[in-house]
Amino acid sequence: xxxxxxxxxxxAAYEEALFGSALSGDEGADPGCAxxxxxxxDAALAALGSLPYSLEQLEADAAAHPAWVASIQxxxxxxxxxxxxxxxxxxxxxxxxxxxxxSSGDAARSQAERERAAAAADFACRxxxxxxxxxxxxxxxxxxxxxxxxxxxxxxxxxxxxxxxADLGTGDVQITLRWYSTxxxxxxxxxxxxxSIDFGHKVSxxxxxxxxxxxxxxxTGTSTPVENVxxxxxxxxxxxxxxTVTYRGGCGAPGPQPxxxxxxxxxxxxxxxxxxxxxxGPLTYExxxxxxx
Numbered sequence: 205x206x207x208x209x210x211x212x213x214x215x216a217a218y219e220e221a222l223f224g225s226a227l228s229g230d231e232g233a234d235p236g237c238a239x240x241x242x243x244x245x246d247a248a249l250a251a252l253g254s255l256p257y258s259l260e261q262l263e264a265d266a267a268a269h270p271a272w273v274a275s276i277q278x279x280x281x282x283x284x285x286x287x288x289x290x291x292x293x294x295x296x297x298x299x300x301x302x303x304x305x306x307s308s309g310d311a312a313r314s315q316a317e318r319e320r321a322a323a324a325a326d327f328a329c330r331x332x333x334x335x336x337x338x339x340x341x342x343x344x345x346x347x348x349x350x351x352x353x354x355x356x357x358x359x360x361x362x363x364x365x366x367x368x369x370a371d372l373g374t375g376d377v378q379i380t381l382r383w384y385s386t387x388x389x390x391x392x393x394x395x396x397x398x399x400s401i402d403f404g405h406k407v408s409x410x411x412x413x414x415x416x417x418x419x420x421x422x423x424t425g426t427s428t429p430v431e432n433v434x435x436x437x438x439x440x441x442x443x444x445x446x447x448t449v450t451y452r453g454g455c456g457a458p459g460p461q462p463x464x465x466x467x468x469x470x471x472x473x474x475x476x477x478x479x480x481x482x483x484x485g486p487l488t489y490e491x492x493x494x495x496x497x
Contacts, residue, residue, distance in 0.1 A: 251356040251357075252356065254356060255352075255353045255356050256352045256353060256356075257348060257349050257352040257353050262345060262349055265345055266341050266345060269337075269340075269341045269344065269345070271337045271340045271341055271344075272337050272338070272341050274337070275333045275334050275336070275337030275338075276291075276292055276333075276334070278332075278333040279292075279293070279329050279330065279333040279334050280292070282328075282329035282332065282333055283296070283325060283326070283329050286325040286328075286329070287325075288322055288325055293326060293330075293334075296322060296326065300315075300318075300319050300322060303315055303318075304316075304319070343462075346384075346462075347384075347462040350384055371416075372415065372416060372430070372432045372434075373413060373415040373432060373434035373436070374434055374468070374471070375434045375435045375436040375437045375438075375439060375440065376435050376436070376437060376438065376439060376440035376469070376470055376493070377412070377434065377435045377440040377445065377467075377468070377469060377493055378432065378433070378434040378435075378466075378467075378468040379391065379393055379432070379433045379434070379447055379465070379466070379467050379468075380430065380431070380432045380465070380466045380468070381430065381431040381432070381449060381463060381464070381465050382428075382429070382430050382463060382464045382465075382466075383429060383462065383463035383464070384427060384428060384462075385427055386419060386422070386426065386427055386429075386454075386455045387419065387451065387452075387453065387454050387455055388418075388419040388420050388422065388451075388452040388453045388454075388455050389418075389419070389429070389431070389449055389450065389451055389452065389463060390402060390403055390420075390431070390449070390450045390452055391414070391431040391432075391433060391447070391448075391449060392447075392448045392450070393412065393433045393445060393446070393447050393448075394445065394446040394448075395408055395410045395412055395440075395441060395443070395445060396410075396441050396442065396443025396444055396445065396493075397409070397410060397441070397443075399412075401413065401414050401433050402414065403417050403420070410435070410439070410440070410441050411435055411436060411439040411440075412433060412434065412435045412439075412440070413433065413434060413435075414431065414432070414433050415432055415433075415434065416430055416431050416432040417431055418430060418431055419455055420452070422453070422455035440493060440495070441493075441495070442493055442494055442495035443492065443493065444490065444491075444492050445490065445491055445492070445493060446488060446489075446490050447465070447467065447488065447489040447490070447491075448486050448487070448488045448489075449463065449465060449486065449487045449488075449489075450486045450487075451486075465489065467489070467491060469491075469493055474491065
């Protein structure tokens with residue numbers, strides 16, 4: 205966009221050419237939909253710039269992560285076995301660019317062939333070194349990034365569940381499961397009689413109900429899923445409850461993910477928290493409820 209882009213010296217003229225008028229408009233005038241979109245974009249960029257856990261820090265933490273450091277070394281060794289000397293993918297790309305810049309004619313065409321061969325070797329080595337490490341680094345760092353930047357991320361990517369929060373069933377006992385990927389997790393709750401509520405049995409004889417089930421089938425998955433079990437006011441039986449969270453499948457996302465489990469008794473949060481996100485087996489939480497007040 206040159207000098208006409210955001211903050212450029214000719215921004216007003218640029219906007220007028222695109223939209224018929226400058227987006228700032230006269231004070232008190234309706235600037236129109238384009239200006240509203242611009243204001244939303246500016247707010248989003250401001251939110252991005254004010255992340256408590258910045259993207260730069262995330263990149264630095266990822267680069268220093270032991271799994272990533274080890275994977276870079278393994279990748280370099282793998283490439284060496286295939287006849288390429290490079291300490292990192294960036295080093296390989298820089299060497300290829302430098303060689304191409306010095307070539308012309310037949311030499312350039314030969315260099316292009318070598319680039320294709322290097323790319324094939326790079327792809328093969330990544331599959332066994334960098335790709336698995338990237339999954340582990342993401343699993344380790346993403347939860348902290350989301351949690352510490354929750355307010356700013358909500359401004360950048362509004363969560364559908366926030367708008368639908370009022371639609372979740374509430375009552376004496378409410379158990380809500382949230383996670384932030386397209387993996388399929390399942391919530392099940394056994395009431396004091398031993399009757400279980402889950403995706404295959406959504407209503408129990410005691411009145412408990414699973415009113416939100418997420419990410420199955422996979423083609424309907426969302427990256428902000430929620431599942432919810434509740435007993436309406438005055439309906440939850442007193443006694444011992446058992447909550448189970450089960451990892452069912454990745455749905456195209458890497459591995460088990462961290463999640464948030466909130467247990468509300470009479471409207472007050474009594475328990476919650478993410479377990480080890482790399483654990484694939486069912487995870488169980490138990491609590492006692494004394495009956496409605």
